[in-house]
Amino acid sequence: VARPFLYLDNAATTAVDPRVLAAMTDCLAAEPGNPSATHAAGRAVRARVERAREQVASLIGAEDPSAIVWTSGATEADNLAVLGAARGAAERGRHVVTSKTEHRAVLDACARLEREGWSVSYLRPDSSGRVAPDAVVAALRPDTTLVAIMLVNNETGVVQDCAAIGRLCRERGIVFHVDAAQAAGRVPLHVGELHADLVALSAHKIHGPAGVGALYVRRYPRPTLVPLQFGGGQEGGLRSGTVAVHQVVGMGEAFRLAGESGQEPQRLAGLRDRLWAALATLGGVHLNGHAGHRAPHVLNVSFEGVDGEALLYELDDVAVASGAACSSATGEPSYVLRALGRSDALAQASLRFAFGRFSTGDDADEVARRVVTAVRRLRALAPS
Amino acid sequence: LKAFAVRDDPRYSEQVQRLFETAPGAGAPGDDAGWVQGEASDPLTETRVRWHLRARDGRITGARYEVRGCPHTIAVAARIAAGFVGHPIEAPSDVAGGPTLPRAAGAPASAGQGARSGPPVAVDLAAIAAELNVPAEKLGRLFVIEDAFRRAVLLLRGTRA
Numbered sequence: 001v002a003r004p005f006l007y008l009d010n011a012a013t014t015a016v017d018p019r020v021l022a023a024m025t026d027c028l029a030a031e032p033g034n035p036s037a038t039h040a041a042g043r044a045v046r047a048r049v050e051r052a053r054e055q056v057a058s059l060i061g062a063e064d065p066s067a068i069v070w071t072s073g074a075t076e077a078d079n080l081a082v083l084g085a086a087r088g089a090a091e092r093g094r095h096v097v098t099s100k101t102e103h104r105a106v107l108d109a110c111a112r113l114e115r116e117g118w119s120v121s122y123l124r125p126d127s128s129g130r131v132a133p134d135a136v137v138a139a140l141r142p143d144t145t146l147v148a149i150m151l152v153n154n155e156t157g158v159v160q161d162c163a164a165i166g167r168l169c170r171e172r173g174i175v176f177h178v179d180a181a182q183a184a185g186r187v188p189l190h191v192g193e194l195h196a197d198l199v200a201l202s203a204h205k206i207h208g209p210a211g212v213g214a215l216y217v218r219r220y221p222r223p224t225l226v227p228l229q230f231g232g233g234q235e236g237g238l239r240s241g242t243v244a245v246h247q248v249v250g251m252g253e254a255f256r257l258a259g260e261s262g263q264e265p266q267r268l269a270g271l272r273d274r275l276w277a278a279l280a281t282l283g284g285v286h287l288n289g290h291a292g293h294r295a296p297h298v299l300n301v302s303f304e305g306v307d308g309e310a311l312l313y314e315l316d317d318v319a320v321a322s323g324a325a326c327s328s329a330t331g332e333p334s335y336v337l338r339a340l341g342r343s344d345a346l347a348q349a350s351l352r353f354a355f356g357r358f359s360t361g362d363d364a365d366e367v368a369r370r371v372v373t374a375v376r377r378l379r380a381l382a383p384s
Numbered sequence: 385l386k387a388f389a390v391r392d393d394p395r396y397s398e399q400v401q402r403l404f405e406t407a408p409g410a411g412a413p414g415d416d417a418g419w420v421q422g423e424a425s426d427p428l429t430e431t432r433v434r435w436h437l438r439a440r441d442g443r444i445t446g447a448r449y450e451v452r453g454c455p456h457t458i459a460v461a462a463r464i465a466a467g468f469v470g471h472p473i474e475a476p477s478d479v480a481g482g483p484t485l486p487r488a489a490g491a492p493a494s495a496g497q498g499a500r501s502g503p504p505v506a507v508d509l510a511a512i513a514a515e516l517n518v519p520a521e522k523l524g525r526l527f528v529i530e531d532a533f534r535r536a537v538l539l540l541r542g543t544r545a
Contacts, residue, residue: 305452306452307430307431307452307453307454307457309454309455310404310453310454310455310458313396313404313455344428344430345430348430378452380411381407381410381411381450381451381452381458382432382450382451382452383423383432383433383434383450383451383452384412384450
């Protein structure tokens with residue numbers, strides 16, 4: 001099938017895997033039933049929900065499927081984790097530690113806490129995008145109740161040392177939240193090894209449907225979370241509202257498939273490195289993020305001597321993300337790249353390429369060819 | 385799917401698309417006989433513009449440009465380059481102090497046109513921006529084009545004197 005776009009924006013969203021689609025379609029076509037109902041129809045549907053819960057729990061090594069709380073996506077999961085855990089521990093302290101390069105779902109939740117009287121320490125990563133565990137410790141205060149650090153950065157793919165940070169938090173009795181929306185299926189993700197109390201997950205980042213996610217909430221001991229949503233007391237009272245059964249079934253299937261992906265991370269890393277090798281021939285290109293500690297599917301590159309918007313224009317039929325202000329909701333160049341010390345010019349002239357299950361070597365080669373052509377044209381137009 | 389192509393992006397008018405994609409008159413001149421250069425930049429947007437102008441008998445005979453900038457900036461530079469060749473470098477005009485790029489048919493006049501005064505103004509940015517449908521947030525970048533152009537024109541006048 002001919003594809004109209006070269007799609008390398010799999011960190012934004014991914015194509016739904018046909019097997020996920022089949023599972024969801026089967027679910028939608030099935031007899032109705034509310035999973036909270038006690039009659040047979042309800043129990044039948046609930047079985048699907050619980051099967052999906054097991055599938056998600058299995059991929060992340062959760063001690064019990066009941067540790068999985070369905071949400072509408074990773075954003076809601078991050079919101080519930082940050083706001084819920086901070087408010088739940090308000091009597092013990094009102095200080096939160098996070099990093100400047102977290103997803104907006106965490107940063108904006110932290111900003112909300114600040115407006116409510118909390119203080120938040122925003123750690124600046126080093127130029128490779130990594131947050132040193134020692135820096136986290138240095139930021140802790142007697143009233144710190146929550147640390148939130150993402151496992152894989154959504155812009156650069158940088159992988160944080162969450163296992164070390166989590167261990168340090170666990171030793172001090174501080175709740176540790178990990179945004180793992182970009183991590184599942186790409187890097188090792190075991191909640192026990194991360195010493196995580198809360199983990200945000202997304203379905204549509206790994207070939208599941210958009211509109212569904214989950215929050216892992218450690219069972220023993222269970223951090224106190226104040227819910228954000230009220231109504232029916234579903235999901236242990238943490239997330240009221242009828243569960244979208246076909247959505248969670250899709251997420252479960254996506255996580256099952258990710259668990260069976262075998263060498264997929266290595267294949268993705270091969271595509272990423274192939275593209276980087278081709279782009280590096282241009283000269284004047286900068287890899288954004290740590291060269292070693294990064295997820296296999298993401299490549300973020302800044303190009304000297306070109307304007308980011310013009311570069312995006314030239315690549316119109318190539319679906320990639322940009323650090324340019326024109327592509328940002330805030331009208332500012334990427335805050336993540338600027339936190340890494342990149343100049344506004346390089347942050348503007350950056351592209352994020354993200355591979356997925358359906359990406360091929362031909363995709364990498366063709367995107368490289370298009371980018372090289374575009375950069376050369378724009379550099380030729382620019383003053384030397 | 386065509387609806388999602390850049391050609392249907394409301395930020396880029398047809399003229400901007402054509403001028404950016406073809407960039408007529410772009411690049412440094414192949415020879416350096418009689419050319420003067422004017423350059424300006426904006427550190428905020430990292431826009432850089434360098435004009436190369438040449439004149440004979442008081443008229444501009446060559447206008448080329450180099451631009452590191454967004455599609456609108458490149459398109460506007462291309463529009464100016466095409467519009468100024470053949471113009472006298474000190475012709476009287478409806479903008480006090482210097483020649484004005486003639487408006488395309490149907491393009492609206494700029495605000496205050498005919499009433500401005502001060503240093504030589506070589507480019508009527510407002511008229512060109514309106515003609516090319518440049519978004520308001522991009523107008524600041526166009527001053528870089530004007531600054532560079534003005535410097536080149538002043539050099540031309542100095543050379544002539």
